[in-house]
Amino acid sequence: MALLFFREVAKSYGVVPVLKGIDLTVEPGEVLALVGENGAGKSTLMRIAAGLAPASTGTMLLDGAPAPGTLHEAERAGIVMVHQEFCLAPHLTVAENVFLGRELTRGLFTDRKAMEVKARALLAELGSDAPVRARLRDLPVSDWQMIELAKAFARQPKLILMDEPTAVLSATEAGNLFTRIRAFRKSGGSVIFTSHRLDEVKAIADRVAVLRDGQIVRVEKTSAISENEMAEAMVGRPLAEIYPPRRGAAPRKAFLSVTGLSAPGAVEDASLDIREGEVLGISGLVGSGRTELFEALLGLRPAKCRSFVLRGEERKLPAAREAWALKLAYLTEDRKGKGLLLAKPLDQNVALTSGAIAGAAWIDRRAERRDLEAAVERYDIRAGRLDVTAGALSGGNQQKVLIAKTLGVEPDLVVFDEPTRGVDIGAKQQIYEIIAGLAAEGKAIVVISSEMQEIVGLSDRVIVMRRGRSAGELSGDAITENDIIRFAMGLEEASPQEEASH
């Protein structure tokens, strides 16, 4: 009998459906991988299975009985979830975190010694030697991930849900985790995990379910599907088609050259050239300093550099508002947190940045309305009515509003940070066309992305970041996923560029 059984499970937030008709089973002792693009519904599905979010409709059974509806019931029934964002208390020790919520006690008091001994053993099983008495905030993120995992195994669950467990782990650490997962599977435990790394899915999962736009479009034994087939199932068409046609390589004029850029704790001694009419892709693992590099460059975080040459003229690093006035634009990866005022109407959002840079003291509301109408036309924003708030739009349309807002200042350089995060496939393709169109106009374009295919599909040149440094550079036909991963994982430290500068 299946351990977990989903039939016709659906979930909507308000009227926006995020999951539709999900049928899924997980057998005892099985490792199931969920793959899909950002926004496909992987995390939501995991949250429903973990009792963190109720399904809107559908049947869910655990061991043949109705599945638990709350987090507490789920934990009691033997389901634990390892979140992508850490659910740990930074001020407590490692051992205290591992046993958070189910402390070992002796009489009235917690049994610190027993918890420390067990925490050490649990971590050792994961190949980690993190000090159990250290406070969490003093340890690096990769340790946090291991502690989160140890915490999950400490609960002796039947089913562990892992959301991107390897995103912040090194190859060795990921290998240790896989060994532990195999041992867990052997003892009858089941795992559902999500990953963007399809090679990992191949290596560890028994079966793979591909999600697209809230539906499961394909379920296969991992041995019966190739990485390429998985990727094509994710995007729903042959990969090549959604990207704009490549433009031929051409010598391009430098727009901005920076050397020796450092931002405390995030970027170390980075140097790069950004060229007119070129799409520069920035790849690297989460936490490798991609976003921070460009925030430092555009005055959004404290930084210093050896030289900053813009349009052929040497100057100092600009402050935030200065950068915008210099026509250097940054389109944030955090649409809801840093990009749009979700509670404000669309026209105010579109006018926000350009108004702050060059607006008159008095607001011309008619002009704002006209600008919105022009943006709706130009970027195909589908809002139905134009007087709704930004928060009422779907992710893809919000992203187009954000693009309209950012391009409203008519920038010469646009840094797109995760431009298609949480965006459905149709909008994605449109955003790629906008990006390619800007490059064709001669603008300097930077695309930061976690999606390897996006980087490969869009970029004329790629810089791979690792631990706050540029780990390598690729251009033209030499841009391949394999090489990007090798640089990102640190398998090939010395790039030609770095050798030259030494």
Place this chain on the structure above:
Amino acid sequence: MTDMTATTAGVAAASPGRSLVRLLEAAGPLLALILLMIVGSLMSDSFLGAENLSNVFTRSAIIGIIAVGATFVITAGGLDLSVGSLSALVAGMTIMFMNAAAATLGDGWLLVAAGIAFSLAIGAFAGFINGFMIVKGRVEAFIVTLGAMGIFRSVITWLADGGSISLDFSLRDAARPIYYGQVLGIAVPIIVLAVIAVIGELTLRRMRFGRHVAAIGSNRHVAFYSAIPVSRVRILTYVIQGLCVAVATVIYVPRLGAATPSTGLMWELEAIAAVIIGGTALSGGFGRIWGTIVGVLILGFISNILNLTGFISPYLNGAFQGAIIIIAVLLQRDRAQG
């Protein structure tokens, strides 16, 4: 697919039932005020008399002017608890300044003008210090202005040596018209409030500065990433608050001719209550000056009705204000989630 559903969400938000709720929300404070006035006129014959109304408006003007400033601060996501104490401090220092300057400036309009300028300068400076500590020092507004509240209050108590600081009798005539004067039959404080409210409403709704204030209150990170000069605007809201307190104090001083350690006591409660009753979001992002003015009048009339009827002790006025502010925020909480 998701595009389509988002469209229906937008349309649903504007369906007839929802828009009626919105209208009620938008006009709610005004309806409450009208209801209150009906209740007042039923309970007391003199309530709707010109003298009583003028009296309530004039007294409300002082809190009203302060509350206009508070609307800016709260819309930007801030809070200023120090307004009452600051008013006492400004009153005391201005009186001391005028008493001392009378020898050189005489006892005419020149002295009054200098007194006004002096108090505006103190108000603006105190507001700037508050804002600077909050924005650049990154201390929470609640803590900074709570501390400032204590500091201002104890400094005025010390200056007055526990007693009162009085404007010299010879100077009172010069200052008198500011509170007791009339232009076209309307009391000066009401005119000042009206002018400040109109300027405030236009600034908040029609000017770039007001847009930035609301954007910062709505989401400070978004504002920063949208090239809005966040620190400058936030500090300016506290300077505006300080200036408003100074203007209110200038009007208040001629009324009593003295400052005491209890001048301006609990004004922060009244001002913040008025702002919240008026529909400005306590968490920031949305503010309306006209709502604040309606809020001030609601508080003013409640106090007036208590005084006129003797039905409930006027000493419980503060309890009413406290309860109203909590209820207003309670109602706001549901609205924010809807």
